[in-house]
Amino acid sequence: MRVEVLAVGTELLLGQIANTNAAWLGQEMAAIGVDSHFHQVVGDNHARIVRALRTALARSDGVIVCGGLGPTQDDITREAIAEVMGVELVRDEALVEKIGSFFAARGRTMAANNARQADVPRGASIISQVRGTAPGLICPVGNKVVFAVPGVPYEMSEMFERAIAPQLMERLADEGMTATITSKVLRTWGTSESGLAEALDGRFAALAEGRLPVTIAFLASGIEGIKVRITAKGNDAAHAAELLAHEEVEVRKVLSERFGDIVFGVDGETMEVAIAKLLRARSLTLGVAESVTGGIIASRLVDVVGASTWFNGGIVSYASAVKFNVLGVPQGPVVSAAAAIAMAEGAARVLNSDCAVSVTGVAGPEPQDGEEVGTVFVGIVVPGKAPYAERLQLPGDRARIRQYSAISALDLLRRAFD
Amino acid sequence: MRVEVLAVGTELLLGQIANTNAAWLGQEMAAIGVDSHFHQVVGDNHARIVRALRTALARSDGVIVCGGLGPTQDDITREAIAEVMGVELVRDEALVEKIGSFFAARGRTMAANNARQADVPRGASIISQVRGTAPGLICPVGNKVVFAVPGVPYEMSEMFERAIAPQLMERLADEGMTATITSKVLRTWGTSESGLAEALDGRFAALAEGRLPVTIAFLASGIEGIKVRITAKGNDAAHAAELLAHEEVEVRKVLSERFGDIVFGVDGETMEVAIAKLLRARSLTLGVAESVTGGIIASRLVDVVGASTWFNGGIVSYASAVKFNVLGVPQGPVVSAAAAIAMAEGAARVLNSDCAVSVTGVAGPEPQDGEEVGTVFVGIVVPGKAPYAERLQLPGDRARIRQYSAISALDLLRRAFD
Numbered sequence: 066m067r068v069e070v071l072a073v074g075t076e077l078l079l080g081q082i083a084n085t086n087a088a089w090l091g092q093e094m095a096a097i098g099v100d101s102h103f104h105q106v107v108g109d110n111h112a113r114i115v116r117a118l119r120t121a122l123a124r125s126d127g128v129i130v131c132g133g134l135g136p137t138q139d140d141i142t143r144e145a146i147a148e149v150m151g152v153e154l155v156r157d158e159a160l161v162e163k164i165g166s167f168f169a170a171r172g173r174t175m176a177a178n179n180a181r182q183a184d185v186p187r188g189a190s191i192i193s194q195v196r197g198t199a200p201g202l203i204c205p206v207g208n209k210v211v212f213a214v215p216g217v218p219y220e221m222s223e224m225f226e227r228a229i230a231p232q233l234m235e236r237l238a239d240e241g242m243t244a245t246i247t248s249k250v251l252r253t254w255g256t257s258e259s260g261l262a263e264a265l266d267g268r269f270a271a272l273a274e275g276r277l278p279v280t281i282a283f284l285a286s287g288i289e290g291i292k293v294r295i296t297a298k299g300n301d302a303a304h305a306a307e308l309l310a311h312e313e314v315e316v317r318k319v320l321s322e323r324f325g326d327i328v329f330g331v332d333g334e335t336m337e338v339a340i341a342k343l344l345r346a347r348s349l350t351l352g353v354a355e356s357v358t359g360g361i362i363a364s365r366l367v368d369v370v371g372a373s374t375w376f377n378g379g380i381v382s383y384a385s386a387v388k389f390n391v392l393g394v395p396q397g398p399v400v401s402a403a404a405a406i407a408m409a410e411g412a413a414r415v416l417n418s419d420c421a422v423s424v425t426g427v428a429g430p431e432p433q434d435g436e437e438v439g440t441v442f443v444g445i446v447v448p449g450k451a452p453y454a455e456r457l458q459l460p461g462d463r464a465r466i467r468q469y470s471a472i473s474a475l476d477l478l479r480r481a482f483d
Numbered sequence: 484m485r486v487e488v489l490a491v492g493t494e495l496l497l498g499q500i501a502n503t504n505a506a507w508l509g510q511e512m513a514a515i516g517v518d519s520h521f522h523q524v525v526g527d528n529h530a531r532i533v534r535a536l537r538t539a540l541a542r543s544d545g546v547i548v549c550g551g552l553g554p555t556q557d558d559i560t561r562e563a564i565a566e567v568m569g570v571e572l573v574r575d576e577a578l579v580e581k582i583g584s585f586f587a588a589r590g591r592t593m594a595a596n597n598a599r600q601a602d603v604p605r606g607a608s609i610i611s612q613v614r615g616t617a618p619g620l621i622c623p624v625g626n627k628v629v630f631a632v633p634g635v636p637y638e639m640s641e642m643f644e645r646a647i648a649p650q651l652m653e654r655l656a657d658e659g660m661t662a663t664i665t666s667k668v669l670r671t672w673g674t675s676e677s678g679l680a681e682a683l684d685g686r687f688a689a690l691a692e693g694r695l696p697v698t699i700a701f702l703a704s705g706i707e708g709i710k711v712r713i714t715a716k717g718n719d720a721a722h723a724a725e726l727l728a729h730e731e732v733e734v735r736k737v738l739s740e741r742f743g744d745i746v747f748g749v750d751g752e753t754m755e756v757a758i759a760k761l762l763r764a765r766s767l768t769l770g771v772a773e774s775v776t777g778g779i780i781a782s783r784l785v786d787v788v789g790a791s792t793w794f795n796g797g798i799v800s801y802a803s804a805v806k807f808n809v810l811g812v813p814q815g816p817v818v819s820a821a822a823a824i825a826m827a828e829g830a831a832r833v834l835n836s837d838c839a840v841s842v843t844g845v846a847g848p849e850p851q852d853g854e855e856v857g858t859v860f861v862g863i864v865v866p867g868k869a870p871y872a873e874r875l876q877l878p879g880d881r882a883r884i885r886q887y888s889a890i891s892a893l894d895l896l897r898r899a900f901d
Contacts, residue, residue, distance in 0.1 A: 076700065077522070079509050079513045080513070082506070083501050087502065087524070090498070095498070101496050101497075102525065102531055103524065103531070104502075105522065105524075106521065107520065117521060135677075137680040137701055171878060176675070176681045177681075282499075350802075355781075359785025360777075360778025360779065360781030363777050363801070364776070364777045364799075367799075367801060368777075368881075368885075370848060372777075372801065376802070378799045379801075381771075381778065381799065383785060383790065383791060383795060383797075384791065384795040384796055387795055390835070391834070416809070463788065
């Protein structure tokens with residue numbers, strides 16, 4: 066089954082935003098075994114959207130259209146789909162009411178043109194809106210199908226997962242493509258993609274030799290490290306799970322022998338979730354002191370639901386005076402191992418925490434305290450060890466250095482419990 | 484003149500990388516007045532690349548193909564173009580030698596398959612390689628043209644600027660289409676896309692009536708608000724700038740009459756840049772106290788280069804004890820206007836700052852202190868006003884509420900200087 070992604074929006078053609086929706090949908094479809102041979106982008110122009118839809122339907126079994134479902138004059142995906150279906154748009158009064166109540170709940174009045182979002186091509190069904198005002202659409206065109214979803218990534222992804230992926234899987238099953246694909250992501254921090262690939266050379270050879278329906282892929286995820294995705298295709302769910310579990314053991318063995326403890330989580334587990342697990346298991350609390358990261362670490366930790374049971378808070382000591390006066394760092398260079406340790410000790414004390422992590426460094430554009438851009442010190446306080454600091458040298462521009470500093474600091478804290 | 488971008492690479496379809504080349508080329512082409520009505524992505528498959536090329540040539544005057552010019556077996560863009568041209572590939576021995584010397588200069592031997600990069604469709608001309616081993620191609624197809632460039636952004640952009648952009652501009656001049664397109668983005672926070680559209684209805688009508696080559700578009704940018712993009716097409720740069728400037732005045736007038744001070748910046752200016760400008764102009768310093776946002780505000784402020792001149796730091800008072808003990812918030816409910824004000828006052832005092840902004844609220848998943856999920860209080864301290872708090876009701880899940888809280892708080896701080 067081949068499904069094409071068609072992103073609608075002049076802003077994409079003008080390069081004002083990158084087409085991340087297509088990339089995301091590509092990943093998700095591959096994961097469930099749907100082929101995607103083409104992607105297209107088209108501007109907010111009726112004739113061209115119609116043309117792009119017809120092109121897509123001529124070469125694929127289905128199309129996912131993203132964008133152009135908003136309330137304004139240039140949101141014309143509904144009209145274009147109706148033309149391709151050869152039907153008219155019908156206003157769904159129940160939908161109008163639902164959109165109205167969305168506004169009412171926020172104490173606002175619905176602008177009249179929002180009612181356009183309730184226009185549905187005759188014969189199409191609706192994907193109800195959970196995160197925004199625009200419903201999605203499922204539009205049969207002969208034996209093919211056009212799915213329409215909003216261009217807002219957060220609304221698009223929710224609709225794909227809830228309504229489109231299940232339909233695609235059902236269609237795959239109808240086609241006798243009942244192979245089940247399952248995959249697991251091992252999340253790593255601390256080595257390169259080529260290093261991982263080299264280490265796993267033996268596994269690639271073994272899988273090829275055994276003609277096993279298992280693949281290993283790498284996904285460099287920038288500040289989130291490198292993901293190692295193992296995918297297994299089985300005759301049914303149990304078979305796929307068995308193949309996957311076996312390969313996971315092998316891959317983990319290789320990685321641990323070669324690199325030590327670089328797998329910090331699986332699938333959706335972020336570094337901060339790994340920290341949360343460690344602290345909760347030990348009933349410990351954490352405080353942070355951040356200079357160069359300026360709150361990124363604290364903010365990541367608060368992302369974890371229930372963080373209040375183990376995360377006390379943080380001090381963003383951006384000005385040196387805050388390091389001296391609030392954290393009690395001794396006067397002297399603030400980009401140093403000594404300052405990092407004093408910051409962590411200060412955070413533990415001021416925030417009344419069992420553990421602390423601190424970061425001080427140079428994000429640029431200028432060097433500081435005689436240290437080059439990219440030099441970062443991480444201070445660690447954990448029970449049963451003397452406070453210590455690690456020095457890092459990180460690549461990239463200001464934003465990259467700050468993000469790399471944050472995840473590196475969390476990884477060092479994670480490893481402090483080894 | 485219409486030129487389509489065709490990106491070649493299965494990794495793009497699988498979403499392993501985002502198609503940033505198309506975005507970049509879209510920007511560059513718009514800047515010189517070339518229209519791009521469609522973009523496509525296709526995998527490393529001969530028949531499909533041929534098909535995508537034919538589709539593109541049927542609806543555009545030219546195509547820029549990115550990728551598939553490398554040395555490996557799956558680099559087959561050259562073969563596909565030759566088929567579309569109806570010609571054979573000819574190996575250019577001078578090119579083989581040049582590629583060989585590229586390797587020799589790095590003390591390496593050229594692998595045999597690198598010679599494939601010297602294969603050129605008969606009748607095509609070459610864009611010499613400056614940054615990599617693969618040359619680009621300029622391939623006439625009837626009265627249309629296919630440009631082929633490597634997929635590596637660094638090589639692609641160099642070839643576009645040096646060899647493709649000048650050709651496109653020459654073709655535009657031949658067509659008497661020496662139009663220049665220019666655009667400006669007004670960034671807004673605090674109203675809906677449909678509200679903006681309705682307010683600007685009169686401008687849409689005026690532009691249509693006057694047949695002016697000016698367009699207004701909206702770009703909902705989630706936690707960054709809604710962007711209003713004005714684009715003008717002039718006979719030359721000065722004419723385009725004049726049209727744009729005139730429309731900007733009109734749009735700003737409408738927005739300001741209808742919504743007040745909702746434009747916080749233009750083009751790449753973020754909310755934190757707006758704050759930085761206000762504080763620098765007044766020589767004021769800022770401290771923040773964050774609960775529900777957990778460091779997002781501080782982290783955004785540190786994003787601004789040179790933040791150290793006006794940003795002192797922040798207290799992430801996630802645990803109530805930190806609010807009481809570090810910030811001096813009186814015992815009592817911590818999700819309240821009183822707590823928000825006390826947090827801001829505490830931040831100004833502890834961080835020795837002229838101004839302060841604080842956020843306390845409920846991001847969920849559970850209500851707190853009798854307040855529903857999404858209830859947020861922002862406290863503000865600025866010179867010359869009594870400290871005050873605003874209550875907000877924000878939509879979305881935990882992550883959204885936290886992000887909306889951060890930008891809403893910064894916007895309230897911005898407006899505190901009105």
